[in-house]
Amino acid sequence: MTTQPSSPSTAARAVDLTKIYGKDDTQVVALGGVTVEFTAGAYTAIMGPSGSGKSTLMHCMAALDSSTSGQVFVGDTELSKLGDKELTRLRRDKIGFIFQAFNLIPTLTAKENITLPLDIAGRDVDKEWFDTVIATVGLADRLSHKPNQLSGGQQQRVACARALVSQPEIIFADEPTGNLDSRSGTEVLSFLRRSVREFGQTIVMVTHDPNAAAYSDRVLFLADGLIVDEMTDPTAEKVLERMKGFDAVGQQA
Template sequence: MTTSPYGAPTAVRTAAPAAVATDLTKVYGQGETQVVALDSVSVEFRRAEFTAIMGPSGSGKSTLMHCMAGLDSVSGGSARIGDVELTALNDKKLTQLRRDKIGFIFQAFNLLPTLNALENITLPMDIAGRKPDRQWLDQVVETVGLSGRLKHRPNQLSGGQQQRVAVARALAGRPEIMFADEPTGNLDSRSGAEVLGFLRNSVRELGQTVVMVTHDPVAASYAGRVIFLADGRIVDEMYEPTADAVLDRMKAFDAKGRTS
């Protein structure tokens, strides 16, 4: 089996996508206060790929992630995880899908201070009454470099280590797709690079699908693909990005915004 330049096996890339948006629309408010956050967005997130979503403030990038992750309702169009249409699910089914098929990583680590690292990692499965796959869990812990820190509580860990726990927690349930919202926003550059490396390794070594919202061109360069939003629409796409290429593209958007 051959691989793409950024690690995803080509056989996986031709498989059904992990998530699909079709003419996805999200509108907030009514009348004069109405804001169109997403304007008929169509995009696929393929399995075993790392995709970054970028755009100026207010472009709709976080809204797109929240709608695709079932955290926010949609106003029109379709959002699917695998072959499951999110807009057809009631609240109970949506909660179950988020629990069973989606992993989340946020800027705030969201760890429980009274639990150690291992307990935080397995907490979602404990709540669901599911036993972790020990072999998979060991592989995840090794991938994110936490083998020697599992008995430590959050206050005994650095910010980077806490975010590694959050990454492991998102991976532990072997989700269909993992969404990360500015996962390095609270980290210094070294810790941020470590976490981004772990996310990239989860794609390359574990076959995970990762979608990350970020404003940082350096963070985006860890992804295999970057999609760019402006005014609620996808306006560009880049494969095998470099930080400089992403920064140049963002500067072009800023310049266009100033002259429009």
């Protein structure tokens, strides 16, 4: 079963976070005051229909986008006070990213892509940890390949390895299986879950796929820029059921 720490600390949290696009008449509220905590060593999925604000929430939490008001903490660091330089350093040292597509630099080999954040920071690669990660994602024989010589699933696994290898405080994954067939998707998802279970990594994943959400410890449901529900120990059926509710609400509105 789960090996969560007995007194869970917080890897990242948001307090009354709002994000508003545009001005006056054309303004769109993407986030309407979200307060949320992401527990360290937990695997959290964020779900919601299109336009619910789930991607915006993740971008704000991950120091890729600025909030209109409210606070975001990664570890103990409050993001709104930071300039570009500090934000860049924060992303480099404390956050890992897995995007839906175009995760890798085409001119670098798989190995170079994996160690990219460490190389940028000028930090040494922990050889033992690197080998552990590589063994876990099963890429030992693909390290010298360029991205265009790898399959989509392999590319996403390289992206996972890159996120893990710098041992960030939190990994944000944006629809990591969105572009994969179901078998490759399953591989990536179980790998992410293993990294939480075995290595105590914190992961926040945005997805619209109930099957993907089922791999997580906790699912947050967003609608119209607000967290409307959450679910622990999800299964695909329960998540699907809950999502249908949104569709019904959406149709009523």
